[in-house]
Amino acid sequence: MKKIFILLFCLLGFIELKAQMPHDGIYMNKKLACGALIYGNSSWTNYWENGLKRDNPNLGRLTTQSATAMVAYGITRDINVMAMIPYVKTDASQGNLMGQQGLQDVSVFVKTKTKAFHGVTAHGVVGFSVPVTNYVPDFMPMSIGLGTKSLLVRGMLTYALPSHLYLNSSIAYQARSKVTVDRDAYLGASTLYQSNQVSVPDAFDAAIRLGYLKKDNQLEIFAEHFSCTKGDDIRRNDMPFLTNDMTMTTVGIYGKYQPKKIGVNAKIAYVVDGQNVGQSTSISVGVLYQFKIK
């Protein structure tokens, strides 16, 4: 039975997240909680208009900053729950498009694990996210989010290697709801929809991580691939839209240092290839605080 669960988790999938914890193999002990405040900064000057890599002097550098509040809690040693909410702010360095800002989507995840076979642990993550404010989703690329409600499933296997090294591979699927926009017509592919509802394609990602973990200290390199299951492409010289098939491959490095109750983490990521997305460089730094809930 366990093996079927494992297989199921591996086949199903999940999402790109601002904070890392739902896709690592680390668990809080029972009744132990960790709060985090994470600052993120992601920016790009080049983007892929369909497959054409280009810049846009009427945007310059598009910067997305975020401040995310997050909490993780150990229900048991094998079941953790996490919740997070980011405040997001966008800004273009050139041109005249107005930056957007606001609270984006709240997300909640449950993560569980079971020993699969020698040295391998299987994890399942399920979660959802819901916009908490009525932000404008289709003023892209200035919008702070896509406005979808989503449900996510991630299957993950972690392999314990010698010398505190580990390997983490995961695959995830994200089901995304349609979105209601202010406009009453839009083009999807080359079809004119006379509706204020937009079908946002579902997405999946796959990731592999190699890291070092000793006690609560961690250093990791990773590669992720994110893609929509379908969608259209940005038309020549047009703006991106919710229906786009966004694809990107990201590489990065993540570290966490937690000597005691207070810790820090940091991440750097870079999009090496993509379609209908910006070639962003992202950094994030966070302050972590562990505490016991009685």
Place this chain on the structure above:
Amino acid sequence: MKYIFSLLIIISLWSCDKSVSETVIEPYAPAKVDETAGSWKTFILTNSTEVIVPALNSDAEYKKEVDSLKSMVLTADQKAAVQYWGAGAVLRWNEIARELAARYNIPPAANAAGVYPVPNAADPLADPKFPFANPPYTARALAYLSVAQYDALVSAWKYKYQYNRPAPYVLDNSIKPLLPTSTLPSYPSEDAVVAQASYVILLAMFPGEGPFLAAKLAEAKNVPVWAKINVASDVTAGANLGAAVAAKVMARAKTDGMSTSNNQAIVPDLIAHAKSIGLSILWASQESPVRPPMLPNYGAVKTWNFDLATLESIRPVMPYLPGSEAFNKDLAELQTINKSQTREQAAIANYWADGPGSYTPPGHWHRYACEAGVDAKYSEVRMARMLAYVGTALMDAGIACWETKYFYYSPRPQQFGLKTSVGLPNFPSYTSGHSTFSYAAASVLAGFFPDRANTFMANAQQASDSRVYGLIHFRVDCTMGGKHGKAIGDFAVQRAKTDGAN
């Protein structure tokens, strides 16, 4: 574990419902068949028999054609096509035109040398695609489409009642048509008239869409036979009439001045003129690289419902100058929105933005017009008539507004440090195109649908406000554009009163 399974089930249920709901317009029987429409005044044709529709073939031959309908068996796709086109040929071709406008409404990208190539009608699918279906272009395309449909249908109505051929289901009541019926004689087919006329106009306006339009045309001409409301000879005669009328309408289009509407050579003179009448700060492109102004000579395109002298006489007066008290007041309004735009203001700005990738404000108003015509169960000819007045008013609004814009060459709010939440058009500010288009269309629609006049005028006012909320127009651009648009629409209303339809 069981919680996780419950969640998985919820996920699968949630992800199912991704269908986008659109209003489905069902086929309807017209409230009135408009028997006398053959005598209504046309726009281009001098009279409704300018194009000859040949006499009927013999009764025996017609009987044979009618009999051939009996054995016809339709596929599911053919039945779906009947339901689709049965909602109205004028309506569907208008929708097709709006879809094409949206697909082609993207400004050209600059090339590596920082130059914006001009779309080339002889090579329409190359980058940049021809046309750039911006609001003036789309207003014009839709105007010619509706005028061609209207003139061709007036002529068709004339012949329908001249030849008085009974519809197949009248001749033989064992034939069960798939669409609602009326007492309208069937020769020539009004659906074929509209299809062929629309095809000719849209192919001229969107020359890269030959295969797409040919497929629509073929289906549209099959549908009346599939639906058993016409026979092949009705369709052939209708298509010939539609093609001939559209050719006459295109003769006007080819000589209406559009070919020189993007003449950039006149720009220095326009700038010199604006300075000479006292404009202190002039419009300048805010794009990088600097983009030449859109259609600086569109104001010289031939109007429909008033003459050149009238165009000049109704031009809005000179706007206030930067630094004046009135200017500072309008600038302050924008600065407040720039700092703290409300979500409601953003929503209104977005709803009416109709920017790149959309069917533009003229398309938005054609959609409103179509919906109102369907609600009133207009006949095909009455629908085309209403759209012809809305369409010509919108094109006149574009011409008069562009003439005003380049007459004054006034600066955009972005030249005073403001951002925008909808994107900045690349042409002078005063007056607002959205306001002019919207008030022109709304005043025509108010004339046709007096019991909905308040709604249409409120919509126009909201469209006008949207440009202030989106931060790309000063308040005065919108109020003066709205007044201008109202006056322009009223010329169409006056013309409609004398065409014999009411």
